[in-house]
Amino acid sequence: MEADTVIQRLDGRAKFIYFLWTSFLAYIFYDYILNIIFIAVTLALAAYAKVFKPIALTLAIIILPWIAIATPILSLPLGFPGNETVIYMIKLAGYEIPIYLEGLGYGITWPLRIAVTISSAMLFYLTTNQARLVAAMVKSRVPFRAIYMVIATLQLIPLLVDEANTIYQAQVSRGLRTDVGVVKKIYYYIALVIPLTLSALNKVQIRAIALESRGFSAPVKKTFLYEAEFRARDYVFFLIMALATAFLAYVYVNFGYSPLAHIKYPKGIWG
Amino acid sequence: MAEPVVIVDHLTYSYPATPNVLVDVTFQVQKGEVLGIIGPNGAGKSTLCKALNGLVPHFYGGRIGGRVIVAGMDTMEHSVAELSTKVGLVFQDPEDQLSGLALTVYEEVAFGLMMLGVPKEEIDHRVREAIKKVGLEGLEQRSPFELSGGQQQRLAIATVLALKPEVLVLDEPTAQLDPIGKFEVFSVITKLAEEGSTIVVVEHEIEELATFTDNILLLDQGRVKAYGSAREVLTMVEKLKSVGVDPPSVTELTHILNKELGLNLEEPITLEEAFKIYSEVLGVA
Amino acid sequence: MAGEVVIKVEDVWFQYPTGVWALRGVSMEVTRGELIAIIGQNGGGKTTLAKHLNGLLKPTKGRVLIEGLDTRTAPQYEITKRVGYVFQNPSHQIFESTVWDEVAFGPRNLGLSQEEVEKRVKWALSLVGLEGYEKSHPYDLDYGKMKLLTVAAVLSMKPEILVLDEPTTGQDHRGRHILAALCKKLNEEQGMTVIVITHDMRFVAEVAERTILMADGKILLDGLTRQVMTAMGILRKAAIKPPQIAALSNMLNNAGVKINALTVREAVEQFRRVLKKP
Numbered sequence: 001m002e003a004d005t006v007i008q009r010l011d012g013r014a015k016f017i018y019f020l021w022t023s024f025l026a027y028i029f030y031d032y033i034l035n036i037i038f039i040a041v042t043l044a045l046a047a048y049a050k051v052f053k054p055i056a057l058t059l060a061i062i063i064l065p066w067i068a069i070a071t072p073i074l075s076l077p078l079g080f081p082g083n084e085t086v087i088y089m090i091k092l093a094g095y096e097i098p099i100y101l102e103g104l105g106y107g108i109t110w111p112l113r114i115a116v117t118i119s120s121a122m123l124f125y126l127t128t129n130q131a132r133l134v135a136a137m138v139k140s141r142v143p144f145r146a147i148y149m150v151i152a153t154l155q156l157i158p159l160l161v162d163e164a165n166t167i168y169q170a171q172v173s174r175g176l177r178t179d180v181g182v183v184k185k186i187y188y189y190i191a192l193v194i195p196l197t198l199s200a201l202n203k204v205q206i207r208a209i210a211l212e213s214r215g216f217s218a219p220v221k222k223t224f225l226y227e228a229e230f231r232a233r234d235y236v237f238f239l240i241m242a243l244a245t246a247f248l249a250y251v252y253v254n255f256g257y258s259p260l261a262h263i264k265y266p267k268g269i270w271g
Numbered sequence: 272m273a274e275p276v277v278i279v280d281h282l283t284y285s286y287p288a289t290p291n292v293l294v295d296v297t298f299q300v301q302k303g304e305v306l307g308i309i310g311p312n313g314a315g316k317s318t319l320c321k322a323l324n325g326l327v328p329h330f331y332g333g334r335i336g337g338r339v340i341v342a343g344m345d346t347m348e349h350s351v352a353e354l355s356t357k358v359g360l361v362f363q364d365p366e367d368q369l370s371g372l373a374l375t376v377y378e379e380v381a382f383g384l385m386m387l388g389v390p391k392e393e394i395d396h397r398v399r400e401a402i403k404k405v406g407l408e409g410l411e412q413r414s415p416f417e418l419s420g421g422q423q424q425r426l427a428i429a430t431v432l433a434l435k436p437e438v439l440v441l442d443e444p445t446a447q448l449d450p451i452g453k454f455e456v457f458s459v460i461t462k463l464a465e466e467g468s469t470i471v472v473v474e475h476e477i478e479e480l481a482t483f484t485d486n487i488l489l490l491d492q493g494r495v496k497a498y499g500s501a502r503e504v505l506t507m508v509e510k511l512k513s514v515g516v517d518p519p520s521v522t523e524l525t526h527i528l529n530k531e532l533g534l535n536l537e538e539p540i541t542l543e544e545a546f547k548i549y550s551e552v553l554g555v556a
Numbered sequence: 557m558a559g560e561v562v563i564k565v566e567d568v569w570f571q572y573p574t575g576v577w578a579l580r581g582v583s584m585e586v587t588r589g590e591l592i593a594i595i596g597q598n599g600g601g602k603t604t605l606a607k608h609l610n611g612l613l614k615p616t617k618g619r620v621l622i623e624g625l626d627t628r629t630a631p632q633y634e635i636t637k638r639v640g641y642v643f644q645n646p647s648h649q650i651f652e653s654t655v656w657d658e659v660a661f662g663p664r665n666l667g668l669s670q671e672e673v674e675k676r677v678k679w680a681l682s683l684v685g686l687e688g689y690e691k692s693h694p695y696d697l698d699y700g701k702m703k704l705l706t707v708a709a710v711l712s713m714k715p716e717i718l719v720l721d722e723p724t725t726g727q728d729h730r731g732r733h734i735l736a737a738l739c740k741k742l743n744e745e746q747g748m749t750v751i752v753i754t755h756d757m758r759f760v761a762e763v764a765e766r767t768i769l770m771a772d773g774k775i776l777l778d779g780l781t782r783q784v785m786t787a788m789g790i791l792r793k794a795a796i797k798p799p800q801i802a803a804l805s806n807m808l809n810n811a812g813v814k815i816n817a818l819t820v821r822e823a824v825e826q827f828r829r830v831l832k833k834p
Contacts, residue, residue: 199648450597
């Protein structure tokens with residue numbers, strides 16, 4: 001069941017633009033603090049819209065391990081081409097190992113940039129129900145067939161999950177076991193994938209002729225039940241984004257953010 | 272007399288990969304008539320249904336001979352989309368024929384109207400009317416995937432009724448349903464028939480067909496093996512059995528009793544008729 | 557050993573992860589060599605119960621014993637060996653490129669020798685009448701033969717108990733006759749205990765000596781098919797229509813005629829007697 005907060009009621013396009021805006025700024029500025037701000041704001045919006053858990057979970061699974069693994073590797077000597085500024089020395093077994101700022105920064109900032117993109121994309125997806133999504137795509141002049149393909153795939157997935165379960169049970173009934181070696185496992189995997197693929201193809205075929213029989217290919221302008229239109233709340237949202245951009249620009253120009261923001265990089269390093 | 276709603280004239284069809292799926296099929300359906308089509312699997316019944324709305328040959332390709340004219344439109348000269356306002360085709364898979372674009376029953380029924388660009392004001396009225404005809408009032412806001420098989424098939428019927436076709440074609444609509452689902456769907460079909468709809472229904476449930484069809488077409492290996500009133504065809508016990516179709520049990524029973532006991536009972540095609548006949552014969556009427 | 561109880565379902569309750577209670581205190585016993593039909597509306601618990609019989613589902617409460625083995629503790633492998641389950645939709649199981657390999661999948665999984673596998677495949681194919689199709693591609697077969705293929709693919713594991721889930725759905729009348737004959741053959745010639753889940757009342761009448769009617773996760777009726785088909789009140793409540801001949805018998809019975817037939821053949825014999833003809 002979908003929550004009904006102001007976030008859900010925003011036009012799908014507004015949330016899509018938010019996704020584009022945050023991602024754009026995150027990539028223009030090489031700044032982990034800015035990224036953290038964006039992620040925090042997105043998570044706050046998500047919490048208000050009651051979709052906090054899936055987004056937080058996804059970030060935890062993807063981003064945290066990434067940072068944990070990449071940062072140590074990159075910040076050590078030879079880990080990163082631009083390593084020159086030492087910010088700390090680790091004393092280990094009589095040796096002194098320097099930790100470099102550039103590598104550290106790279107190891108933190110890139111995953112966080114991706115996190116900004118993932119979190120705002122998920123916010124868009126989780127708070128825009130199917131009807132509003134279709135309406136937003138129609139208003140944005142996405143071709144109808146493309147819209148259909150996106151939506152129908154989304155609807156097909158739970159059906160296929162059910163089928164996969166049934167197929168698994170059917171093959172278990174014929175002796176498929178999980179306590180076998182790798183080679184057998186691959187063979188069994190095929191025993192699951194082939195019926196599933198054929199089932200999916202069959203469903204698509206049936207759906208295709210059912211759709212054709214209901215005028216899907218009629219060369220007329222389709223009627224849609226919902227129209228996406230910008231309302232007051234969407235304009236307020238855009239206004240906030242514009243103001244925030246101006247504010248960020250001001251702060252950045254006058255104060256900067258993290259130490260990373262002021263580093264000069266050798267040419268060729270994308271930062 | 273007005274022109275028949277469906278004219279099939281020496282229809283012969285081969286799929287690209289399978290020859291002679293239909294051979295020289297000829298029949299007609301008058302306005303308000305209910306035609307049942309029976310026959311073993313592989314007889315070409317599904318193909319025949321698809322030939323009525325243009326899927327054959329436009330979607331499948333292949334070679335076609337003869338003519339199919341529905342509501343005055345030659346299926347060779349009109350697209351499937353154009354024919355969709357004349358022929359409403361319902362398939363046997365309740366879930367798989369859902370559009371995949373609708374979140375609610377209401378949207379599903381509206382789907383065809385949306386595809387044809389019908390103005391929004393008119394859509395609401397037609398959707399509600401169709402939903403009422405199949406008895407799904409109250410379920411407008413539910414997800415189509417939450418419905419039972421019988422409800423989903425009724426939904427499928429509603430989605431084509433909304434387009435106000437001149438003939439409703441149902442290809443084994445109850446094959447995948449449980450007894451209650453079958454009952455629900457047959458009830459809707461019977462009701463529509465009583466209201467004067469023109470209906471073509473392919474089914475294996477011959478005992479049900481016997482209760483509401485006017486005429487029956489027996490198809491086997493692409494050819495018409497019998498075509499006439501329901502009573503005429505369903506009492507052709509030997510011919511039906513020779514192509515692997517069981518006549519209604521009571522018909523077969525009476526046929527055998529007549530043959531083996533030298534009786535001359537009228538052969539019933541429904542349970543009610545059988546009860547009347549036998550209670551008279553046994554003196555308990 | 558006739559008379560031996562091979563399946564014991566003891567007060568089984570089952571809840572799906574969605575929270576729905578699909579079985580609410582089901583108890584029954586099956587003795588070796590029975591041929592049973594389980595009927596009822598979808599959602600009544602037929603398939604859920606059937607899946608407990610081969611260990612695919614384990615009871616939330618209560619237990620299921622297959623030849624003495626508790627399905628909750630015995631290895632799945634041991635249950636699979638004893639209970640063959642033929643799923644409704646052939647395309648949920650078929651994945652090999654020849655009929656032979658498809659039927660060999662089961663016995664190969666049992667780790668049998670090449671010789672034994674060959675023996676079993678030949679045997680299974682001849683039982684269902686698909687000899688000569690060994691090298692065919694499963695998808696070249698028509699639906700009726702594909703159905704027989706899935707039965708063969710389970711038979712090749714030589715289970716003592718066979719469960720068939722909706723074998724006649726999507727079949728034409730000829731297919732139904734072939735399956736009915738096959739069920740009877742497996743039961744009578746091979747001594748298999750056969751359990752069929754079905755909506756097809758004509759099939760039930762032709763094939764099953766015993767019928768179990770389920771609704772709302774409970775068993776409403778469990779007895780001889782002949783008796784179950786005359787329990788008009790309960791059948792009506794469960795929205796089940798008996799086969800036409802049984803319905804006719806019921807109606808004539810109410811009018812005072814002593815007829816109790818399930819199939820056309822039986823009815824012919826009984827009418828012959830009632831009409832006092834030789």
